[in-house]
Amino acid sequence: MVTATADIREPFRWTGMGYAVPALLLLAFFFVLPVLALLLRSITEPELGLQNYAELFATSTYARVLFNTFLVAGVVTLFSLLLGFPVAWLLAIMPQRWARIVFAVILLSMWTNLLARTYAWMVLLQRTGVINKMLMATGLVSEPLPLVNNLTGVTIGMVYIMLPFIILPLHATLRAIDPAILNAAALCGAGRWQIFRRVLVPLSAPGAAAGALMVFVMSLGYFVTPSLLGGTANMMLAGMIAQLIQSLLNWGLGGAAAFILLTVTLAIYALQLRYFSGAAGTAGGR
Amino acid sequence: MTDSFLTISGFRKTFGSIVAVEDVSLNIPKGEFLTFLGPSGSGKSTTLYAVAGFDDPSAGDISIDGRSILATPPHKRNIGMVFQRYTLFPHLPVGENIAFPLRVRGHSAADIAKTVKAMLSLVRLEGFEDRLPAQLSGGQQQRVALARALAYDPPVLLMDEPLSALDKKLREEIQVEIRRIHQETGVTILYVTHDQEEALRLSDRIAVFNHGRIEQVGSGEDLYARPATRFVAGFIGDSNFLKVREVERRGSAASAILPDGTRIENIPAHAGNGHAATPELMVRPQSLKFVQGSGAGLAVKVKDVTFLGDTSSVLLETGWGQEIWLRGAGSAVKTNALSGPLHVEWNPADSHLFC
Structure with a gap:
């Protein structure tokens, strides 16, 4: 322990950049530079100008992919929130030992290989899959439901993958809420719904927003699950970029699509910084 | 003895094999300031929480104005409560905290504005309505909590060691305020404390709790001059x-x-x-x-x-x-x-x- 005196000289000031240089160089050469190169190609190929961007928005196929992407990301975020909130709340109020088990399950699902999980969904959701067989056997449906190779399949698969990213930050803010505040609200005359609407939702909003933004942004650029569960007719942005560049070798158009994705992501990140950073720390606290 | 307004009869509460409250019966007339005084674990808070409705009695009954309230959930009991911990809604400014019970009851905007103003003046915090709880001192927060608990004119106000987090000087200041507010509003108050000085300062009557039972109920003077048990003699005053x-x-x-x-x-x-x-x-x-x-x-x-x-x-x-x-x-x-x-x-x- 050092006491705070005026003439104290710090033996080591943590301002040196030296050790960060390798990682920074790595990022600069293999991330920033390629992104800039791609951006450059998007406005120079085949000639200088914004024609690639114009084409993306004007061509109905491409515009449809953009629309699909935002639609799926929005729907996935919404369902993740709706399904994640009760789980986060349960984790916040259940006894610690049980909560740890549920956490382990959530984390295990996150750590399990993404491809394996997505293929598992293909098996479950297909026409002759377990889910359709069960639905038919119980007589709920007479024809197998089209659950895969469409946006339904993409949404189901992605909600499942995104749930932990909503539950974890939401749980952190819910846990910070003093139960005595909820008791106070009850004695003030608020029933369950009123407490949820007027106290729990506003107090957990920072966590919900952080989780929702993360899920939305991740969903926008998601490649594996939409490609496998969506089929060719329901392409999303990341899949389209891959196809433009790998199959069609259209670097200009691919670059433009990639740049749109990057811009939206950065805009959302800026939004989060502006409105939600720091708020998560004060919610529910004294 | 005047008519009992809040009646606790044969109240008993067990948690598993642990008996928190053995047997508590009390008749509390309207407008009385009654304090539950006792060491921690004596059952005073458990009794208060049963009146609030957060704990169901294992046996016994609690009634207000002759009607049992046991079947009524907390949010319909229309009881006010100030807690030991700070329980203001952190996302709402002072005015909205006081307005909260009125909003959930669907009062008109004009009525809410009027009541909030009156409550702020009652706890002497005029001009604070736009501050957030985090910008208030502990004493101010508890005064806002008091205003919020009184905003809907509850017949009974419960206070669970509301001043225990405050320093001595502030505590005495707010004790005077609580006494004044009790006189101005005439609300029936049940107050829990382990501080005998606080109990003597505030109460009309004191119920001394020990091991889940009431040892004696009486005015501070009664308990001091005529202690019924050795515990009361040792707990009130020096002996x-x-x-x-x-x-x-x-x-x-x-x-x-x-x-x-x-x-x-x-x-x-x-x-x-x-x-x-x-x-x-x-x-x-x-x-x-x-x-x-x-x-x-x-x-x-x-x-x-x-x-x-x-x-x-x-x-x-x-x-x-x-x-x-x-x-x-x-x-x-x-x-x-x-x-x-x-x-x-x-x-x-x-x-x-x-x-």
Whole structure:
């Protein structure tokens, strides 16, 4: 322990950049530079100008992919929130030992290989899959439901993958809420719904927003699950970029699509910084 | 005894095999300020939380104005409560915190604005409506909590050690405020505290809790001058408990013979000695007086004198080696006179025998 005196000289000031240089160089050469190169190609190929961007928005196929992407990301975020909130709340109020088990399950699902999980969904959701067989056997449906190779399949698969990213930050803010505040609200005359609407939702909003933004942004650029569960007719942005560049070798158009994705992501990140950073720390606290 | 407004009868609460409250019955008239006083774990908070509706009784009934409230959930009991912890809604400014109970009841905007204004003036926080709870001191937060609890004009206000997080000076300030607000609103208050001074300062009556039971209910003066049990005698005010060799009972009075043979006649006697097996004689430090000459009273030696301004405290040792305290006016206890063997006496009617 050092006491705070005026003439104290710090033996080591943590301002040196030296050790960060390798990682920074790595990022600069293999991330920033390629992104800039791609951006450059998007406005120079085949000639200088914004024609690639114009084409993306004007061509109905491409515009449809953009629309699909935002639609799926929005729907996935919404369902993740709706399904994640009760789980986060349960984790916040259940006894610690049980909560740890549920956490382990959530984390295990996150750590399990993404491809394996997505293929598992293909098996479950297909026409002759377990889910359709069960639905038919119980007589709920007479024809197998089209659950895969469409946006339904993409949404189901992605909600499942995104749930932990909503539950974890939401749980952190819910846990910070003093139960005595909820008791106070009850004695003030608020029933369950009123407490949820007027106290729990506003107090957990920072966590919900952080989780929702993360899920939305991740969903926008998601490649594996939409490609496998969506089929060719329901392409999303990341899949389209891959196809433009790998199959069609259209670097200009691919670059433009990639740049749109990057811009939206950065805009959302800026939004989060502006409105939600720091708020998560004060919610529910004294 | 006036009519009971809030009635607790045969209340018992167990958590698994642990008995939190054995058996509590109380009749509380409208407008009374009743304090539950007792050490932690004595069942006072459990009883309060049962009135609030957060804990269901294992047995017994709680009724307001003759109607049992047990089947009513907390949010429909229309009871106000101020908690030990700060429970203002952190996302709402002061005005909206006070408005909260009115909003959930669907009051009109005009009515809400009027009530919030009146409540802020009641707790003397005019001009604070736009501040967030985090911008207030602890004392201000508890005053807002009080305003919020009174905004819907509840017939009963519960207070669970609301001042325990505050420092002594602030606590006394807010005690005065609470007393004034009680007089202005006439609300029936149940107040929980472990601080006897706070209980004496605020209450009309005090119920002393110990081991899940009420030891005695009465005004502060009653409890101090006429303690029914040894626990109450020891909990309210300072007291000496002298060992007693022999007791002769005659109805409600008794004679006691102390270990050194001193005989004290006509002492009020009580059966409530709690768990102690041997009888004890309680006498307050300020009841003791030095007597001139030898032979009269109890022989003592002075061990220490503490000057406390208005009073002095003298630590004495009896002939059988027990330490007792005497308190007297600073000038009455002259240090230089306190040497050699001395005698103390007291009015037997001011002492109590617990056997």
